[in-house]
Amino acid sequence: MQAYSFLRSAILAAAIACAAQVSAQAIPLQADTAETRTDKAFDAARQQGPLALHAFLAAMPKGGDLHSHLSGAVYAESWIAQAATDDLCVDVATSSLVDKHTAGAPNCGSGRRPAADALSDQHFYDTLVDAFSMRSFVPSNGHSGHDQFFESFGRFQAVTPQQHMGDWLNEVSTRAAAQNEQYLELMATPPFAHARELARTLGWQADFDSMRQQLLEHGLKDDISADEQLLTQALAERKRQQHCDGSRADTACKVQIRFLYQVLRGAAPERVFAQTLLGFELASVDPRWVGINFVMAEDGYLSMRDYRLQMRMLDYLHRLYPKVHISLHAGELAPGLVPSEGLRFHIRQAVEVGHAKRIGHGVDVTYEDRPEELLDEMAAHHVMVEVNLTSNDVILGVHGADHPLPRYLKHDVPVALSTDDEGVSRIDLTHEYVRAAEDFSLGYRTLKQMARNSLTYSFLSGESLWTSKACQGQSPGSDHPASLCRQFLGSSEKASAQWELEHRFNAFEEAH
Structure with missing residues (x-):
């Protein structure tokens, strides 16, 4: 009985070892590629917090x-500078830019100020930045973020x-x-x-x-x-x-x-x-x-x-x-x-x-x-x-x-x-x-x-890089694509841009 128990234990141990070997073959360890290392660096940045995550993603x-x-992509500070350059006025009641001709007076007129005043008046400057954007906006009864967002465009369109x-x-x-x-x-x-x-x-x-x-x-x-x-x-x-x-x-x-x-x-x-x-x-x-x-x-x-x-x-x-x-x-x-x-x-x-x-x-x-x-x-x-x-x-x-x-x-x-x-x-x-x-x-x-x-x-x-056969079998983003691939990239703006993106990813991931 003792010999039988020992034999059964040995067989069980061998079976477990064999199963482990099969499992290791079926589920290989993830290759230590540049992309994998970058993925891990991203996870580490996420764990460190928003600032580290921002630095990584920037x-x-x-x-x-x-x-x-x-x-809408232009920042409020630019609108103010350009309004000052163009000698525009500001309707004080609405914080909207207006042309002097629209204002009806050579010096902006009643209820209006030169936009250039904002360059020497911080409170006025801040008022315009807030009016031209979502900065400092707090929703109130009857005035939502939706309203502020779309109304901003009308305020700077005189530029x-x-x-x-x-x-x-x-x-x-x-x-x-x-x-x-x-x-x-x-x-x-x-x-x-x-x-x-x-x-x-x-x-x-x-x-x-x-x-x-x-x-x-x-x-x-x-x-x-x-x-x-x-x-x-x-x-x-x-x-x-x-x-x-x-x-x-x-x-x-x-x-x-x-x-x-x-x-x-x-x-x-x-x-x-x-x-x-x-x-x-x-x-x-x-x-x-x-x-x-x-x-x-x-x-x-x-x-x-x-x-x-x-x-x-x-x-x-x-x-x-x-x-x-x-x-x-x-x-x-x-x-x-x-x-x-x-x-x-x-x-x-x-x-x-x-x-x-x-x-x-x-x-x-x-x-x-x-x-x-x-x-x-x-x-x-x-x-x-x-x-x-x-x-x-x-x-x-x-x-x-x-x-x-x-x-x-x-x-x-x-x-x-x-x-x-x-x-x-x-x-x-x-x-x-x-x-x-x-x-x-x-x-x-x-x-x-x-x-x-x-x-x-x-x-x-x-044509897209990913649908053409011209560059198949090559490393996307490499410095020296083969002749056929190079000709294709020269004929397709999209594929050329995609190749450049892969080149940038290669450099970014190699740095990790």
């Missing part, structure tokens, strides 16, 4: 910011792109470069006074073909040359300020910039159609304008009333201009902001009727009809969501467990982080990465994929 390559309104668009491009690209960003798709609204006047004169016509023909016959395209010239001058001024043609070029020169034509949807349908048509025409002839977007508060009266009509406009124009990309603000709504019926269809309409390849915000997706079906549809058709965490918080009060980001990730809907209006919100893209990591416990690899998504789903021209 240096991390982020690809691009695909949802950024140019005017015009004709004088300062180059300054704005310098500011936002310099900030992007400091955070290891390489690409910006900036939403902007070039002047469209002629199109607006044509819309007013011709009025609304339900026949899209007829309305388009009349607008074109009456010279709608006349705005295009002026818009192209404005952008050319602004980009040249940005290059001048950053010394891009010299031997001491700023690092910001490496930040690529493309533009999305902003259509103001909170207007009468004839004006929305005219401006949308102008945007499609402009994007068809000027490759610097890579797409169209609809902006202004989605909960506004006309935005809500005409939402389906506006999607039909896009459907019509998309068929005529199929190469023009479309990204749409959709689902920037929350319960109580609009009637519940208004939460049920905006994202689906944008995708299925408006031909949106990207959705901005998408906050109310779980309130849509058949939300799980919609999420799966977006995943299947690779419709990316531009996630703006701070914006959703300050405008809609939606954050943390109430935010749908985890639902999008669960359904494999591609997402990327973006800033929306970093100047008004007084944030930057690093802030959004930190917030995503803290609020949703996202890991390094998830954030890395979001950065990749920002270029994969950008509207840069050319």
Whole structure:
């Protein structure tokens, strides 16, 4: 019996050892790659706290910011400086910038002060910074974060792109470069006074073909040359300020910039159609304008009333201009902001009727009809969501467990982080990465994929690096791609940008 017991113990020990060996073979230890070490460094930074996490993510390559309104990206301090340079006035009652001619007096007039006064009056300066942004804002009865956010734009709009668009491009690209960003798709609204006047004169016509023909016959395209010239001058001024043609070029020169034509949807349908048509025409002839977007508060009266009509406009124009990309603000709504019926269809309409390849915000997706079906549809058709965490918080009060980001990730809907209006919100893209990591416990690899998504789903021209066979079998981001791969990268703006991102990730991860 004692021998039998000893034999049974020996057999059991051998079996355990064998099982352990099989288990070790079946589940190998994680390789000590640069990415794995960086993942561990990220976890360590997270455990150390927000400051360490911010330092880590500030240096991390982020690809691009695909949802950024140019005017909203400029900080309040810049508006004040530019208003002073332009000799503008401030309406003291509303803290709004006005032109001297608008004020009706050579020295600003009653109830107004020169904007330049703020440069020597700290209280006045602080008042304007607070008025032009969300700084120091505290909601009060009848005045929400939503109100403050959207009202800010009207307060600084007297500073015009004709004088300062180059300054704005310098500011936002310099900030992007400091955070290891390489690409910006900036939403902007070039002047469209002629199109607006044509819309007013011709009025609304339900026949899209007829309305388009009349607008074109009456010279709608006349705005295009002026818009192209404005952008050319602004980009040249940005290059001048950053010394891009010299031997001491700023690092910001490496930040690529493309533009999305902003259509103001909170207007009468004839004006929305005219401006949308102008945007499609402009994007068809000027490759610097890579797409169209609809902006202004989605909960506004006309935005809500005409939402389906506006999607039909896009459907019509998309068929005529199929190469023009479309990204749409959709689902920037929350319960109580609009009637519940208004939460049920905006994202689906944008995708299925408006031909949106990207959705901005998408906050109310779980309130849509058949939300799980919609999420799966977006995943299947690779419709990316531009996630703006701070914006959703300050405008809609939606954050943390109430935010749908985890639902999008669960359904494999591609997402990327973006800033929306970093100047008004007084944030930057690093802030959004930190917030995503803290609020949703996202890991390094998830954030890395979001950065990749920002270029994969950008509207840069050319085939994606990840769908072409030209560079298969090579190490993405290497210094010396093979000849065929090198030729492909030279032919595709998108793939070239993606290769550069991988190069930056290689350097970032090797440092850990």
